[in-house]
Amino acid sequence: MHRLTGAVAWVYDFLAEDPVVLLGTLAALVVAVLAVHAARSAAGVILFAAVVLVIAASLWRTVLSRKA
């Protein structure tokens, strides 16, 4: 169990290092799937905007944690 937790933590650090980046990308993926079905021509722009929001949210969270 300890090894499994260690392996998951290593993969998380290797890939993302930040929960907002990881969960935000998942949310952007869901948004893109919905956009492809609802407004295919605008889906690319929506995906791009979602990704920019993810990076902005992650950076803002870091600033807030520093202030705290």
Next chain:
Amino acid sequence: MSPSAIFVAVSAALASGVEFVEALTIVLAVGFTRSWRDAFEGTGAAAVALAVMVAVIGLGLLHLVSIDVLRTVIGALLLVFGLKWLRKAILRYTGLKALHDEEKAFREEQERLRQAGTKPGRDWFGVSTAFNGVFLEGLEVVFIVIGLGAAGKQMGAATIGAVIAAVIVIAAGIALHQPLKAVPENTMKFVVGIMLTSFGTLWLGEGLGVQWWHQDFFIPILIVGYLAASAILIWWLKPVVQRSPA
């Protein structure tokens, strides 16, 4: 060479270059502190292990997994990975994170190697330190080369980019005999972050059914878009960081 192959090769070269510079610091520390034989043996073993990984996983993915699935999965992974690099580079530009200091890393690694002491017989500590350093830094290179190469069907361009970076860093290491502290690592990491995020967005979108304007030629537009967004974020955060207490 197509425009997307050039972007893939440049991205792979920059990403690999940054990681090779960090690996070189560890190899030099082992060489100067323990022995050059240990440094070269550890480096050689790690290089072989990484090359086998690229060949087996990269070619396996290309032959066994459909391109749509590959682009969706690798696109998502590259996007997360690219955002990690981009986030860290922006944090360093705004002063929220300290810049990576190769000289300091070199001194710390040398101190760690000295404190470990020596044992009679073969010095496996030096070999394993060089192996771990090169292998762990190289894993990120493998991930990027396979990601860019497999999803873009540009494995050759990605590999060439990584090999060119390796040759340049090794040649500079041999010529200078010291860590490459003058390399603008944060700028390189920022550019790589932008490139990986752009490729990740393009391929994830394609995998999900997004129809990009002129398909692969949309990459430069995404790159410019993320550059502009990053510049705005840095401009927005810098004063906020400077106003807040350290």
